[in-house]
Amino acid sequence: MSTTPGDRTAPPPPPPERGAREARTSTLPRTTAGSVPPGPGAGGTGATGARPAGAAGAGGAGREVDPGLAGPRRVRLSISRIDPWSAMKLSFLLSVAVGIMIVVAAALVWFVLDSMHVFTDIEELLTDIGSADFLQLMDYLAFDRVMSLATVVAVVDILLMTALGTIGAFLYNIVAALVGGLHLTLTDD
Incomplete structure (x- = not known):
């Protein structure tokens, strides 16, 4: 069977490479799965935000959408589960930071009170009153004792x-299993 040049059909074009397809679709704004970005030219969406039939049809494929028109x-x-670990x-790391702040704050307060001579004024007041029992109180306000108490705290x-952070994660997981967790809406304003 002989064919004439007019009878030949052109072979179908090869499918676009994956990189070319990703490059073409990367210019469109990213949205959640199955949704169409709001704004002019979005074509009406249903209640679920699904793309209407024929939206990618004639004239819509490969067209760039201006991110300024699409809106945020x-x-x-x-948040349905928090990993307790x-x-x-x-x-633990946050409480270590708070513990360091407690020790440093106790040292700073002690140095400020000592530089203002508060401890010596209290000792003179207790001596003038004549209460020998309260003079032993000043022994507990020495720097090393204050620092050891701040370290214990x-x-x-x-x-x-x-312990409270870990127990809080377990409690959140139990409550989230009952009510569905904490719902957040994020935008890219």
């Missing part, structure tokens, strides 16, 4: 905050 993207997320690590703080 909105994504609705739900990560909550424990985070609460910081260690207790580290233990309690770490």
Whole structure:
């Protein structure tokens, strides 16, 4: 069977390469799965935000959408579970930072009060009153005792905050299983 030049059909074009397809679609604004960006030219969307039939039809493929016309993207997320191990690590590190701040703040307050001669004024007042029982109180306000007390408070703080953060993650997971978690709406304004 002979063919004439007019009878030949052109072979179908090869499918576009993956990189070319991604490059063509990367100019469109990113939205949540199955939704169309709001704004002019979006073509009406249903209640679920699904793309209407034929939206990618004639004239719509490969056309760039101006991000300024599309408006801010909105994504609705739900925090349904908190990993207790990560909550424990985070609460431990934060409580260590708070413990360091407690020790440093106690040292700064002691130095400020000492430079203002508050401790000597209190000791003179107790001597003038004649109460020898309260003079022993000044022995407890020495710098090394104040620092050791602040360190004990910081260690207790580290233990309690770490335990409470971990227990809080477990409680959140239980409550989130019942009510669905915390819902957030994020935009890219």
